[in-house]
Amino acid sequence: MPRGRTDRNEGVTIRDVAARAGVSVATVSRVLAGNYPTAPATRSKVMRAVRDLDYVVNVHARALAGISAKMIAVVVDAVTAPFYAYVAQGAEEQAAEDGRLCLICTTGGDPARELAIVKLMREQRADAVILVGSVVPSEDYTARMTQYAHALSAAGTRLVLCGRPALGPDVPALTAEYDNAGGAYAVTSHLLSAGHRRILFLGSSPGGTTADARVDGYRRALADHRVPVDPGLEVPGGFGRPAGYRMMRERLAAGAPDFTAVFAGDDLVAAGALQALREAGLRVPEDVSMVGYNDDPFAADIGLTTVHIPAEELGRAAVRLAVRGADDAPVRAMLGTHIVVRDSVRPLTRPL
Numbered sequence: 001m002p003r004g005r006t007d008r009n010e011g012v013t014i015r016d017v018a019a020r021a022g023v024s025v026a027t028v029s030r031v032l033a034g035n036y037p038t039a040p041a042t043r044s045k046v047m048r049a050v051r052d053l054d055y056v057v058n059v060h061a062r063a064l065a066g067i068s069a070k071m072i073a074v075v076v077d078a079v080t081a082p083f084y085a086y087v088a089q090g091a092e093e094q095a096a097e098d099g100r101l102c103l104i105c106t107t108g109g110d111p112a113r114e115l116a117i118v119k120l121m122r123e124q125r126a127d128a129v130i131l132v133g134s135v136v137p138s139e140d141y142t143a144r145m146t147q148y149a150h151a152l153s154a155a156g157t158r159l160v161l162c163g164r165p166a167l168g169p170d171v172p173a174l175t176a177e178y179d180n181a182g183g184a185y186a187v188t189s190h191l192l193s194a195g196h197r198r199i200l201f202l203g204s205s206p207g208g209t210t211a212d213a214r215v216d217g218y219r220r221a222l223a224d225h226r227v228p229v230d231p232g233l234e235v236p237g238g239f240g241r242p243a244g245y246r247m248m249r250e251r252l253a254a255g256a257p258d259f260t261a262v263f264a265g266d267d268l269v270a271a272g273a274l275q276a277l278r279e280a281g282l283r284v285p286e287d288v289s290m291v292g293y294n295d296d297p298f299a300a301d302i303g304l305t306t307v308h309i310p311a312e313e314l315g316r317a318a319v320r321l322a323v324r325g326a327d328d329a330p331v332r333a334m335l336g337t338h339i340v341v342r343d344s345v346r347p348l349t350r351p352l
Helices: 016-022 026-032 041-055 060-065 082-097 111-123 139-154 180-193 209-224 241-253 266-281 311-323
Strands: 071-076 101-106 128-132 158-162 172-177 199-204 234-236 261-264 290-291 307-308 332-335 339-341
Touching: 016 026, 016 041, 026 041, 041 180, 041 290, 071 082, 071 111, 071 311, 082 101, 082 128, 082 139, 082 180, 082 311, 101 172, 128 311, 139 158, 139 307, 172 311, 180 199, 180 209, 180 261, 180 290, 180 307, 180 339, 199 241, 199 266, 241 311, 266 311, 311 332
Parallel strands: 071 101, 071 128, 128 158, 158 172, 172 332, 199 234, 199 261, 261 290
Antiparallel strands: 307 339
16 A cells, blocks of 8 residues: 555645655656656656645646646526537537647626636636627726737736627737528528518617627618518517527516517527417417527427537637647638428418
8 A cells, every 4th residue: 555645635745755666856747747867766766755645736836937827718698508519519619629628608697707817828828818708898898808918918818708899909819600690691681581570679778799799680680681670579578498488478468469470589488488479379380489598498399490500619619719830821711501391480471
């Protein structure tokens, strides 16, 4: 049985390892880092001491000491939402292929927490920080994130904005995006081509980068089909199933439907709205047509026509941007979106 402490003990330090092996602390550090030539016999003594003491390297201390942890941080609202989960999965797979550790961080949609994570990752000298999804960029948030972007760049850490627009032309940040407004334009045009003119947009979020782009695509499609934009058909409330259910319940409680179709801001909004419609005795698509956005896995189960986002590839693209080597490599990746047509839209013989 090995001598000394054989249970995992956080009190064991690199000095303990050096004392057991009969070498200097610097020698132990070089052996563990693997970045400096050492004699085989010396390396053997150090590694035997590491095993005997069950020493665990403090990766945070190594990072702060200037030894690269080859770490990429992926910052999302939540890992329970399918979009974020798939982006994180793609990023993790690409990071593993590139020899990087992928750290997934969640903010719960709190901009202050996002800023705090970015600050921490700069201190930990991560290779890259990838910020995923929508944000409501207040003046203070934009100013602080711009400051952090410059600080990250100075420390050799790349900032990647994934699924959100750039901060500005002079901000050192890369962007991995998808054609958000284009997807909204296409799916709204699909409803218009089916004869619908009263299309309810459910889940606008003024100031939110993701929702604003979808509203923009929705409005442009209406304009191109010579259908006046009716602000009364744009319902604020954000994304998510509870929001979709609440917004539709409130809309139906105000009176008979004054719309023939619904463009749900995302598939979860569509699921909540569908439940509220069913409770009111209304059927999709017989009474109300509906489309969503994201192409979450459950969308196929409920027959929802929606916009497909290549979420896993988006995560991969963000990591590839982050780890690129050449100075003249792209600073932006734009992925396409497309409609997935299912059974939730009924053509009208005569528009309302």
